[in-house]
Amino acid sequence: MTENAITIAWPDWARLEEESEARQEPSWLRELRRRAFRLLQETPQPNGRDGDLSFLLQAEAPQQVAEQRAAEGDEAAAGAQESLLVEAAAEMPLALVRDGKVSEAGQLVPQIVLAELGEAARQYPDLVRPYLFNSALKPGQPEDETGFYLLLQAALWDWGLFLHLPAGVQAEMPVGVLQQITAAGRRAFRHVLIVLEAGAELDLLEETVGGAAVGAAWHGATAREGDDGQGNRPLLGQSWEVVLKEGAKLRLGLVQNLAAGGCTFRLGRALLEKDATLELFAVEVGGRWSRLQFETELIGQGASVSSFALFLGTGRQRYHLDLGHLHRGEHTRSDMTVRGVLRDRAYTRFRGLGYIHFGAQGASSFQRTDTLLLSRTARADVVPSLKIDEDDVQAGHGAAVGQVDEEALFYLMSRGLSRVQATRLIVEGFLQSLLDKATVPGVDRVVRLAALKKIESQA
Amino acid sequence: MVQQIPRLEIRNLHVSVDGKEIVKGLDLTIRPGEIHALMGPNGSGKTTLALTLMGHPRYQVDRGEVFFEGENLLEMEPDERARRGLFLSFQYPAEIPGVSIANFLRSALNARRGFLGQGDISLRDFQALLKEKLQLLEMDQSFLRRSLNEGFSGGERKRHEILQMTVLNPRLAILDETDSGLDIDALKVVAGGVNSMRGPDFSALIITHYQRILRYLQPDFVHVMVEGRIVRSGGPELAQEFEEKGYDWVREELAGETADTAQAGGGSQ
Numbered sequence A: 001m002t003e004n005a006i007t008i009a010w011p012d013w014a015r016l017e018e019e020s021e022a023r024q025e026p027s028w029l030r031e032l033r034r035r036a037f038r039l040l041q042e043t044p045q046p047n048g049r050d051g052d053l054s055f056l057l058q059a060e061a062p063q064q065v066a067e068q069r070a071a072e073g074d075e076a077a078a079g080a081q082e083s084l085l086v087e088a089a090a091e092m093p094l095a096l097v098r099d100g101k102v103s104e105a106g107q108l109v110p111q112i113v114l115a116e117l118g119e120a121a122r123q124y125p126d127l128v129r130p131y132l133f134n135s136a137l138k139p140g141q142p143e144d145e146t147g148f149y150l151l152l153q154a155a156l157w158d159w160g161l162f163l164h165l166p167a168g169v170q171a172e173m174p175v176g177v178l179q180q181i182t183a184a185g186r187r188a189f190r191h192v193l194i195v196l197e198a199g200a201e202l203d204l205l206e207e208t209v210g211g212a213a214v215g216a217a218w219h220g221a222t223a224r225e226g227d228d229g230q231g232n233r234p235l236l237g238q239s240w241e242v243v244l245k246e247g248a249k250l251r252l253g254l255v256q257n258l259a260a261g262g263c264t265f266r267l268g269r270a271l272l273e274k275d276a277t278l279e280l281f282a283v284e285v286g287g288r289w290s291r292l293q294f295e296t297e298l299i300g301q302g303a304s305v306s307s308f309a310l311f312l313g314t315g316r317q318r319y320h321l322d323l324g325h326l327h328r329g330e331h332t333r334s335d336m337t338v339r340g341v342l343r344d345r346a347y348t349r350f351r352g353l354g355y356i357h358f359g360a361q362g363a364s365s366f367q368r369t370d371t372l373l374l375s376r377t378a379r380a381d382v383v384p385s386l387k388i389d390e391d392d393v394q395a396g397h398g399a400a401v402g403q404v405d406e407e408a409l410f411y412l413m414s415r416g417l418s419r420v421q422a423t424r425l426i427v428e429g430f431l432q433s434l435l436d437k438a439t440v441p442g443v444d445r446v447v448r449l450a451a452l453k454k455i456e457s458q459a
Numbered sequence B: 001m002v003q004q005i006p007r008l009e010i011r012n013l014h015v016s017v018d019g020k021e022i023v024k025g026l027d028l029t030i031r032p033g034e035i036h037a038l039m040g041p042n043g044s045g046k047t048t049l050a051l052t053l054m055g056h057p058r059y060q061v062d063r064g065e066v067f068f069e070g071e072n073l074l075e076m077e078p079d080e081r082a083r084r085g086l087f088l089s090f091q092y093p094a095e096i097p098g099v100s101i102a103n104f105l106r107s108a109l110n111a112r113r114g115f116l117g118q119g120d121i122s123l124r125d126f127q128a129l130l131k132e133k134l135q136l137l138e139m140d141q142s143f144l145r146r147s148l149n150e151g152f153s154g155g156e157r158k159r160h161e162i163l164q165m166t167v168l169n170p171r172l173a174i175l176d177e178t179d180s181g182l183d184i185d186a187l188k189v190v191a192g193g194v195n196s197m198r199g200p201d202f203s204a205l206i207i208t209h210y211q212r213i214l215r216y217l218q219p220d221f222v223h224v225m226v227e228g229r230i231v232r233s234g235g236p237e238l239a240q241e242f243e244e245k246g247y248d249w250v251r252e253e254l255a256g257e258t259a260d261t262a263q264a265g266g267g268s269q
């Protein structure tokens, strides 16, 4: 292990191996974990600054008591916390996976393989093995911070999902996944593997909830917001590996709605073959500190991706978002549309990349980011970027960070709406006009509910 | 005749924007049921006056008083002015993406009703009201689902402003060049909307460049504003006169009588 300011309290391999055996994981899977674990210990750890969350992996020994109370608080909060997805599901057909129960949801969607990942590895090794940490995500690369988190995921994932649709099958109903972390999972690592064969179509909406710190109220300003580096925050790692074969189509909504103290790092990667289409809609509303990286690689000719991200920050919430579109195939298209609203001392760092590699002739890559700051102390650091190694392309980006438009506010007030009402309407409209462009089923409901709750918490 | 409280009374109003004085001592009185027209060349300060009356934060009142039904208007926030029954049809209405007209207008109407001590309007009554007003203004129902002013043509914006006016039923409406850029058919429709409201409870200040709309609206009084002041007031015939002679004529005339125009203007009495 390299010398570093941070001392990570690693589980030892013997324990991981034991757990793997207890879960009856096939040996190839155990080998995958072992390799990632070994690499992890050889990999320089991130520096603990600039949005790095590895400090949360420090030894927790001195905080046994706090831990205990945290766990209790966790349970209470997890029970009390409202799930946006469950609320939205009441109004739409949804095959919902919750409390780790997978099979019932799977039965609602004919021809889908929907299984807990470990179980899938046992039951459908031919479907899982070629892809699991071997397709969109390859542990060991890159050798940077992202690589570190990826190794963590590959070595330590404790629960996962596998979704597979055979060629030509369109799922009859969207699949919903409620990822809940509770006291038992104060550190949880979750992985989702999605493989759509040629022409298959799936809608998936996933929400992550739970993870309250001691005495935290949901999203509330009363959340325990002490300094970081205390090591007593819940940590959730999540990863998504997506493979879309020729002409496959996935609409994927990822909603981060952790309780107030929660910290999470999340990374996803999608590979799109010829004419495959991905619509990604990431929503960040919860937690204390959240990192999301999602990269889409457009390999096949004519593949296209639309990535939307929407963040609502209050209190001292911090979001670090990285979205990337890598064009390799000819005539690949990508659009990135990001909107956020920040209040109080909330902060967001956004990095957008559109990378048109040599050979991706006729590609188009666009980005647009707009952030509304509702207080003087809220901050956004937004950097969209383009790298272009090919001539025959169309590309552009734009970003704006600003306050609520005074003229719009005056217009609404001149019709009798109070300042608060008018601001609320403008913010809702700002979000709505992004939702109008997106088609992931249920996302609009989820976001409207989230926005409503966030805005109400203003009082 | 019993002395009524004026709907609007402006006394010696001075307004500046970014430190530059635009309205330079303006007096105007509008009584219940009266329609006044305010004409004047570009840049004379008409929009400045309108936005000041509505309470736009950029326009600073340096001197003078304004009373709306006897209450000090200048002390009120814009939303209070609106709830009390003041309405401005904007020359350049703001675009607000994602906010549906129906949704917004219902909130606005409920705000006004709240002030009047009436409860929120039921969805059914609201829909019926909207339907009636849309018909009056020859507008399509689908309009309501659009976002506020987003991608509206000039004509659509103006109709939309008048739609809001007829729904909100104000006691004093200021129409800032609502007629500009409208073809004659649209102009008639808009004028019809205003005329539908005429009565003792409704007063209006019609700001316009042309006397065209005044043919349909028949103002009780016409005022001419030049360089931040009302320089002439009279009946409808004044509009005709200005249309024929143009504003240069009044400018020249004013130059010759600067000595005795220090206190120009004056309302209708």
Ligand SMILES: Nc1ncnc2c1ncn2[C@@H]1O[C@H](COP(=O)(O)OP(=O)(O)O)[C@@H](O)[C@H]1O
Binding pocket: B017, B018, B022, B040, B041, B042, B043, B044, B045, B046, B047, B048, B049, B058
């Ligand atoms: N927001 C502003 N900032 C600076 N100058 C302004 C602003 N609004 C108006 N003005 C100036 O005030 C004068 C009057 O403008 P305005 O009230 O729009 O006149 P009108 O409506 O009669 O055409 C013009 O000289 C204009 O340039």
Ligand SMILES: [Mg+2]
Binding pocket: B046, B047, B048, B091, B176, B177
């Ligand atoms: Mg004007």
